[in-house]
Amino acid sequence: MAKAGTPVAIMTEILKIENLTxxxxxxxxxxxxxxxxxxxxIMGLIGPNGAGKTTLVNMISGAIPPNHGRILFNGTDxxxxxxxxxxxxxxxxxxQxxxxxxxxxxxxxVMAGLVDRRQKGPWRLAFASLVGGFGKQSQNPExxxxxxxxxxxxxIGGYRDELAENLPYALTKRLEIARALATRPKLLLLDEPSSGLNPAELVDQIALIREINKQGITILIIEHVMKVIMDISDRLVVIHYGxxxxxxxxxxxxxxxxVVEAYLGGESHAAR
Ligand SMILES: Nc1ncnc2c1ncn2[C@@H]1O[C@H](COP(=O)(O)OP(=O)(O)O)[C@@H](O)[C@H]1O
Ligand SMILES: [Mg+2]
Incomplete structure (x- = not known):
């Protein structure tokens, strides 16, 4: 309980991970x-290859269950x-x-992400689209x-009617972000959004992530390139061998x- 006169914390905890294993x-x-x-x-999660970064995000997003530990999202496990x-x-x-x-x-x-939140999973929707059942969704003007x-x-507004397979690689990474945003997240988990991008694309990608954050979305970003994460993160967590x-x-x-030891001692990517 805060005493009278003590400044009240204005930050609200959105995610709390406890002993996740x-x-x-x-x-x-x-x-x-x-x-x-x-x-x-914007929290950066870094560590050498194989450190357990993707596994951590897989547990938070529900792709795989943890063996132990809690994941509190707005207070709910x-x-x-x-x-x-x-x-x-x-x-x-x-x-990734x-x-x-x-x-x-x-x-x-992107529409697959939009409807996902309201009804079915995106895979079922994609299937419906391939067999011709997507019409209703795409005609909904909203x-x-x-x-x-x-x-x-x-x-990538100019590419809206292009098949995803025809988009340049860097733009497919943006498309994936747009689809994730369509589910109206409060927390966005990005697994190496800069991987495979050239230096100019990297600058654009960082600007985009900042813009998304400005719209009020909390971001957990995995990265193994130290300079990208130093540039973008408010806060940094480092994992090494789990x-x-x-x-x-x-x-x-x-x-x-x-951290210096983890990066310089192992198969390091810090300098890249
Ligand atoms: N599905 C899986 N089955 C077995 N081992 C896995 C699986 N996924 C990841 N691993 C292992 O777990 C460790 C952490 O992997 P990962 O979370 O992908 O690391 P990072 O994303 O930090 O590079 C690695 O040793 C990896 O080989
Ligand atoms: Mg990974």
């Missing part, structure tokens, strides 16, 4: 990791819930290897306008001896 056979990929994340913050239910609560994610519906147009891909708005936001080894302001984390 995942084993794959004998391998402990995520080892009792705990951290909390305040609303509207969602650990082990289904991905679709977690998305409905307000968590969306993108993938882009997952979009290549045979749908850019617009239809859905259409919302999807067009999201394509504009991510800077364990959290640092947590704090980027400048402090960057010079933390444990």
């Amino acid at each position: 995942k084993y794959f056979g004998g391998l402990c990929a995520v080892d009792s990791v705990s951290f909390s994340l305040d609303e509207k913050v 969602i650990a082990g819930h289904k991905a679709h239910a977690i998305n409905n609560r307000g968590i969306a994610r993108t993938f 290897v882009v997952r979009i519906f290549s045979k749908l147009t850019a617009l239809e891909n 859905n259409r306008a919302a999807a067009e708005g999201l394509l504009e936001l991510v800077g 364990k959290k080894i640092a947590d704090g302001k980027p400048e402090a984390v960057y010079t933390d001896p444990n």
Whole structure:
């Protein structure tokens, strides 16, 4: 309880991870990791390849269940819930290897995200589209306008009627972000949104992530390129061999001896 005269904390905790643990056979990929994340913050999650970053995001998004631990999202434990239910609560994610519906147009891909939140999963919708059942959704002017708005936001409005498979690689990463945003997340999990991008595309991608954050969306971004994460994060968590080894302001984390050792000692990507 705050005493009279004590400043009241204005930050609200949106996510709290407690002792989250995942084993794959004998391998402990995520080892009792705990951290909390305040609303509207951009938090970077870094660590060398194989550190357990994607596994952590897979548990938060419901792709895989943890063996132990809690995942409190706005105070509710969602650990082990289904991905679709977690998305409905307000968590969306993108993938390290882009997952979009290549045979749908850019617009239809985003609309798959829009309707997902209200009714079915996107896969069923994509299937309906392929067998000709997508017409009703795409004729709904409200859905259409919302999807067009999201394509504009991510800077690919000009590609809306193009099949996703025809988009240049960097733009497929943007399309995936637009589709995630269509589910109206409060928390967006981005798994290496900069991977495979050239330096100019990287600058654009960072600007886009900042813009999304300005619209009030909390962001957890996985990255293994140190300079990208230093540039964008308000806060940094470092994991190494499944364990959290640092947590704090980027400048402090960057010079933390444990972090320097993790990056310089292992198969490092810090310099890239
Ligand atoms: N589905 C899985 N089955 C078995 N091992 C896995 C699986 N997914 C990840 N791993 C292992 O767990 C560890 C962490 O992987 P991952 O979370 O993908 O790391 P990162 O994203 O930090 O590079 C690695 O050793 C990886 O080989
Ligand atoms: Mg990964």
